[in-house]
Amino acid sequence: MAAQNAFEQKKRAILNEIDSTQPDLSPKGTIDELCLPIIDLINASADMVTTSSCSGRVSVFLEGTKSYNGEVKIGGKGQGGKWLYVTHDREKVIGWLDELKSKSEFSFELSGKEIPTEKVTGSIRYILYKYEPFILHVKCRDFQAASKLYNTAMSCGFRESGIGSNNLVAIRINIKLDVPLGYLDETSGTLKFFVTPEYVSVLDSLSLSKFDENTRKMQALYDRIEKELINCAPDVNSKVNIMPIETKEERRERKKREGMERQRQLKSPQNVL
Amino acid sequence: MAAQNAFEQKKRAILNEIDSTQPDLSPKGTIDELCLPIIDLINASADMVTTSSCSGRVSVFLEGTKSYNGEVKIGGKGQGGKWLYVTHDREKVIGWLDELKSKSEFSFELSGKEIPTEKVTGSIRYILYKYEPFILHVKCRDFQAASKLYNTAMSCGFRESGIGSNNLVAIRINIKLDVPLGYLDETSGTLKFFVTPEYVSVLDSLSLSKFDENTRKMQALYDRIEKELINCAPDVNSKVNIMPIETKEERRERKKREGMERQRQLKSPQNVL
Numbered sequence: 001m002a003a004q005n006a007f008e009q010k011k012r013a014i015l016n017e018i019d020s021t022q023p024d025l026s027p028k029g030t031i032d033e034l035c036l037p038i039i040d041l042i043n044a045s046a047d048m049v050t051t052s053s054c055s056g057r058v059s060v061f062l063e064g065t066k067s068y069n070g071e072v073k074i075g076g077k078g079q080g081g082k083w084l085y086v087t088h089d090r091e092k093v094i095g096w097l098d099e100l101k102s103k104s105e106f107s108f109e110l111s112g113k114e115i116p117t118e119k120v121t122g123s124i125r126y127i128l129y130k131y132e133p134f135i136l137h138v139k140c141r142d143f144q145a146a147s148k149l150y151n152t153a154m155s156c157g158f159r160e161s162g163i164g165s166n167n168l169v170a171i172r173i174n175i176k177l178d179v180p181l182g183y184l185d186e187t188s189g190t191l192k193f194f195v196t197p198e199y200v201s202v203l204d205s206l207s208l209s210k211f212d213e214n215t216r217k218m219q220a221l222y223d224r225i226e227k228e229l230i231n232c233a234p235d236v237n238s239k240v241n242i243m244p245i246e247t248k249e250e251r252r253e254r255k256k257r258e259g260m261e262r263q264r265q266l267k268s269p270q271n272v273l
Numbered sequence: 274m275a276a277q278n279a280f281e282q283k284k285r286a287i288l289n290e291i292d293s294t295q296p297d298l299s300p301k302g303t304i305d306e307l308c309l310p311i312i313d314l315i316n317a318s319a320d321m322v323t324t325s326s327c328s329g330r331v332s333v334f335l336e337g338t339k340s341y342n343g344e345v346k347i348g349g350k351g352q353g354g355k356w357l358y359v360t361h362d363r364e365k366v367i368g369w370l371d372e373l374k375s376k377s378e379f380s381f382e383l384s385g386k387e388i389p390t391e392k393v394t395g396s397i398r399y400i401l402y403k404y405e406p407f408i409l410h411v412k413c414r415d416f417q418a419a420s421k422l423y424n425t426a427m428s429c430g431f432r433e434s435g436i437g438s439n440n441l442v443a444i445r446i447n448i449k450l451d452v453p454l455g456y457l458d459e460t461s462g463t464l465k466f467f468v469t470p471e472y473v474s475v476l477d478s479l480s481l482s483k484f485d486e487n488t489r490k491m492q493a494l495y496d497r498i499e500k501e502l503i504n505c506a507p508d509v510n511s512k513v514n515i516m517p518i519e520t521k522e523e524r525r526e527r528k529k530r531e532g533m534e535r536q537r538q539l540k541s542p543q544n545v546l
Contacts, residue, residue, distance in 0.1 A: 112385065115471045126479075143416070151438065162435010162443055165424065170435055179453040180479060194475055197469045198388045206399075206453060 007141045013050040018043075019255055020048075022221055025051070030094040032088050035136070038222050040255075041272075042138055045230055051137045051168065056214045058093050058207045059132070060085040060100070061127045062184060064190075081265070086125070090211040093204050097197060098109045112196035116183050125193060129200075131177035131207045131215045152228050156221045167183040174219055175210050179203060280414045284322040287412075291316075291323075292528055299325070305361050305519050308409070311495050313528075315411055318503055320418040324441065325410045325478060331480045333358040333373070334403070335457060335464075336398045350543035353439070357400070357464075363484040366477050370470060379462055385469035389456050398457045402473075404480045406487045413440040425501050429494045446490055448483050451477060486513040 023029030031039065032055035039050045064081030084104070085096045097170070101108055103176050140146035146167040153161040153171045160172035181200070184191035291312070296302030304312065305328035328403045331464045337354030356378070358369045374381050389397050413419035426434040433445035438439040454473070455466035 176451045178449045194472050
């Protein structure tokens with residue numbers, strides 16, 4: 001009984017935070033809209049609560065430098081690392097380079113012919129283009145609930161999912177791009193591109209098709225979780241689409257209603273395992 | 274007792290297969306040499322057995338086409354997908370393009386200016402360059418052993434690790450490259466590259482530094498597992514390096530000795546949890 005109460009307390013605290021108007025701890029400060037349907041679905045279960053999510057994104061990152069065992073190590077968010085562009089919105093993928101150029105503190109060389117003279121990768125700060133897919137972390141009441149969610153995710157193709165400590169399930173899929181675009185010439189403050197703007201357009205087209213595949217996978221996961229883990233809703237015909245169709249105000253109202261319903265369910269003995 | 278016996282049976286069957294001279298089920302047919310020390314270390318524990326591994330690799334893949342819900346879907350190992358080059362050996366990264374050109378059934382256009390006229394990504398078969406890091410799957414006796422291994426891996430930076438069904442732990446890290454190099458022009462049978470050979474050289478340098486980071490991470494994992502999970506070896510000074518220094522014959526002899534020792538340990542009551 002103690003463990004259940006701990007989970008329920010934690011769940012209530014998390015849901016209160018989700019519903020608050022305060023920004024969350026992510027760089028973006030809010031939950032990605034495309035995640036809201038699946039977050040709401042999972043949180044409607046008495047045995048699960050979502051703890052973090054990303055709906056998928058395109059990013060362009062300028063590496064920093066960081067010390068590693070005395071060597072200079074490049075990569076990660078070390079000293080001087082900088083997001084040049086980030087979007088979770090497929091409509092904002094095409095045209096990112098022009099937007100970046102118009103705003104950036106750096107100058108640009110886009111000939112596609114720049115190769116760093118110093119081939120030793122240890123001292124070069126690369127510009128990296130990434131597509132990263134949907135990821136979701138879900139805290140479960142117990143190992144049984146975690147296993148069920150894990151198996152459901154795996155069966156939908158989220159093959160890099162896993163259960164971690166404290167019944168926290170990470171739902172992951174391997175739809176990625178991870179491409180070095182160029183490097184920062186530190187002496188001139190110039191971003192020098194290895195690749196042409198035409199190649200960047202190819203990457204952008206690929207990212208759009210990855211956004212689409214990602215959305216299909218999220219919908220498949222939504223449907224499977226609804227069918228196999230929730231299943232208790234009396235109105236099975238009201239299939240929620242992955243695209244939210246309600247306004248923010250409507251959502252707030254609905255969340256309030258659902259919150260009260262959830263409180264009622266959590267207190268109901270039928271949910272005690 | 275029944276569950277323990279099932280694990281021990283499974284472990285014995287897997288170890289017999291590892292020790293056999295028959296090729297395994299992987300495309301390569303053998304265990305990557307760089308994995309042997311950590312595999313041997315883990316299998317020396319009575320509570321764990323490795324089930325699959327890859328030490329890290331560079332690959333160049335020509336996508337196939339596959340049907341997906343009536344649409345044509347590109348990607349994965351579908352119809353016509355083809356490995357153009359694969360190596361697990363950092364010494365065989367530089368020069369792969371020349372080697373491929375000299376052997377390939379396709380002709381090559383390496384101007385770096387080719388952009389497919391048909392921008393709809395659905396019908397283009399891309400050439401993808403990938404660096405993929407070390408991955409290891411370990412079946413554990415019980416959830417307690419799986420949790421310990423999972424926590425150890427996470428603490429060494431293998432942040433995409435997770436526990437799956439049947440106490441199978443996947444140890445994963447996110448050191449990747451995933452780069453479209455070009456596409457297959459089906460009418461002429463030509464591999465047309467978006468990128469120049471100079472850009473390929475940059476990718477190769479990056480892959481080499483990723484191989485090095487990967488090796489450091491494997492060594493860190495080895496050390497941590499030895500310290501936190503094995504720890505029962507009486508000769509603590511015999512630190513095994515990640516690079517195997519014995520011949521195949523020496524290894525076979527040692528494995529035979531260790532196998533007998535393991536049988537003895539498995540039968541010993543001190544290992545019953």
